[in-house]
Amino acid sequence: MCSIAGIFNKKRPIAAAQHDEMASLLEAMHHRGPDARGALQCASWALLGSNRLRITDAGNPGADMPLTSIDGRLAIVYNGEIYNHRDLRQRLSGFPFRTASDTEVILAAYEAWGLACLERLEGMFAFALFDRATQTGLIACDPTGQKTVYLWEDDDALVFASEIDPLIKDPYRRKDWDLDGLAEFIAHRFILGSGTHIRQIRKLESGTWLARTPERQETGRFYRIPRGDLSRTDVPAIQQEIKEAVVDGCRRTFDLEVPYGLLLSGGIDSTAVLAAARRAGLEMKTFSIGFRPTGQLLPRSASVFDEFAYSRALARELSSKHTEITLSDTDYCAYLDRWIAIAGEPLGSQEAPCLIRLFEEAGREARVIFSGSGPDEIFDGYSYGRAVADVPLSDLAERYDAAFRWCGTADLGQLMPHHDAARLTTAKVRAILSLYRDWPLDSLQAVQLLHFHGRLVVYEFRQMDLISMRHSVEARSPLASTGLVRSAFAFQSKLKQLDGHEKGIYKQALADLVPPVIASRKKQGFPIPAEMWFSRPFVERAAILFEPGCVLSGAGLVDQRTLRRLWEDPDPATRNLFSRLYTAEGILRRQAPHLAPSRAA
Incomplete structure (x- = not known):
């Protein structure tokens, strides 16, 4: 697990100043790889760099990056883990390996199979590889989007990095706000597809590659969810396949050389990982979080929410060393400010403070942390996606926006009168569904595909990567394997609500793996009371939205009159909107000195 960066010039050789630029990019991502740093000019026009967090072949400095093949033809910088690297190593026995690292396996796989190697890599990865023989720079991201690369591009150069913030703060490159992207974040909590809130910066989408030579640039897709038999109803066989995929996904990620732990929520997903670890003979440290008010919540608040009773019982039953962490409303807002400081792009915000606190604590004891991310999507x-599950598939793109918004359509239209988030999202939804045009889709299956490409890939995994790596910890998600994803789209969609229960067929498939009380539990989210957004610590912070210097208002994105009206709305769902507005405002204030602001028409 590491950070990567690179510069591919299009018209001129790498200049001395660009070596300084690379050094600045790597320094800004030191937290992602504090164990080693290196840079390599691979050609007159190509420069690669990396910070390494030593996880696999951890004791071997010879596996640091950039890593080159013995003949010097290939060089690579890489972020992630290839879970089947030992199997691939056996198949590539003719390659003269010098390390036990998964990084070198990618070099060998590329030498043997070229671009087709991407289809054989199982795990999470984002890498840049340079082939001196063909003068080609290749960048690729894993199928499920657990690792990504941000790309800044103009007519002269392509610059990339594992995080967006170093690119935004790069003084050599022009940046302008994309207010449409900001509007989409405010409506949906993330920006769907490859877009960001910066016009010149995009994400390399999951399951795709980009190749650059001195003369041309091309992109391609090596992964989409494979088409299964969407008419299947043989429940016992389906459940067996799901269980096997869960166990196999966990087994592959349990190859460990460093201390490890698990985020234990008390739900079925993290419990399944803990149970699989126990069966595999791993003694797992577990970490759970709960919410405790300090008396600063406004009088409307009476709720206290945590899952300690469940996680504590699970830790006891499955013999894990367990740590419980509590957050007060004051703590929560302080960690929300920390999220704004590290996010780099408008993303999420509600769960982020909890994750930061969890990784802060877990990072003191472990270098690898497992989570149960994946099955919900x-x-x-x-439940909110089911609002459009019965509409005709042809109308889904237009209806998606209303179903997945976190505030009323009319309210958002008045709040952001110059930016039609619905129009922007509709085009992106159509592009995603076009990947599956040969499937006999119904609307519910389409919604789940959108959950995968949106909430899971763009939102949850991006947030998890940023927070875990800020604490120099590798986050692994065994339940997001391509095997389990394939199993999830290989039967009739209505079976996912088997016997009227959410994730019904999945829960029944794991009935003999997890305790019965967990298998039957209704899904719970992160422990954040709705009243949090009415607490004094948050109210005091949100006041910046009404100041004369509000960036969102000054850029022409939000209407102050509507903003003030919504602030008085007693509905917690409406007040939740202000967590995103506060996040966006905070990020833009930090980045404003590095950007050229763009006003609405």
Whole structure:
């Protein structure tokens, strides 16, 4: 697990100043790889760099990056873990390996199979590889989007990095706000597809590659969810396949050389990982979080929410060394400010403070932390998408925006009168669904595909990567394997609500793996009371939105009159909107000195 960066010039050789630029990019991502740093000019026009967090072949400095092949033809910088690297190593026995690292396996796989190697890599990865023989720079991101690369591009150069913030603060490159992207974040909590809030910066999408030579640039896709038999109804066989995929996904990620732990929520997903670890003979440290008010919540608040009773019982039953962490409303807002400081792009915000506190604590004891991320999105664990499950598939793109918004359509239209988030999202939804045009889709299956490409890939995994790596910790998600994703789209969609229960067929498939009380539990989210957004610590912070210097208002994105009206709305769902507005405002204030602001028409 590491950070990567690179510069591919299009018209001129690498200049001395660009070596300084690379050094600045790597220094800004030191937290992602504090164990080693290196840079390599691979050609007159190509420069690669990396920071390494030593996880696999951890004791071997010879596996630091950039790593080159013995003949010097290939060089690579890489972020992630290839879980089947030992199997691939056996198949590539003719390659003269010098390390036990998964990084070198990618070099060998590329030498043997070229671009087709991407289809054989199982795990999470984002890498840049340079082939001196063909003068080609290749960048690729894993199928499920657990690792990504941000790309800044103009007519002269392509610059890339594992995080967006170093690119935004790069003084050599022009940046302008994309207010449409900001509007989409405010409506949906993330920006769907490859877009960001910066016009010149995009994400390399999951399951795709980009190749650059001195003369041309091209992109391609090596992964989409494979088409299964969407008419299947043989429940016992389906459940067996799901269980095997869960166990196999966990087994592959349990190859460890460094201390490890698990985020234990008390739900079925993290419990399944803990149970699989126990069966594999791993003694897992576990970490859970709960919410405790300090008396600063406004009088409307009476709720206290945590899952300690469940996680504590699970830790006891499955013999884990367990740590419980509590957050007060004051703590929560302080960690929200920390999220704004590290996010780099408008993303999420509600769960981020909890994750930061969890990784802060877990990072003191472990270098690898497991989570249960994945099944909620692919096994229909969210109710809000079902609002459009019965509409005709041809109308889904237009209806998606209303179903997935976190505030009323009319309110958002008045709040952001110059930016039609619905129009922007509709085009992106159509592009995603076009990947599956040969599937006999119904609307519910389409919604779950959108959950995968949106909430899971763009939102949850991006947030997890940023927070875990800020604490120099590798986050692994065994339940997001391509095997389990394939199993989730290989039967009739209505079975995901088997017997009327969310994730019904998935829960029944794991009935003999997890305790019965967990298998039957209704899904719970992160422990954040709705009243949090009415607490004094948050109210005091949100006041910046009404100041004369509000960046969102000054840029022409939000209407102050509507903003003030919504602030008086007693509905917690409406007040939740202000967590995103506060996040966006905070990020833009930090980045404003590095950007050229763009006003609405």
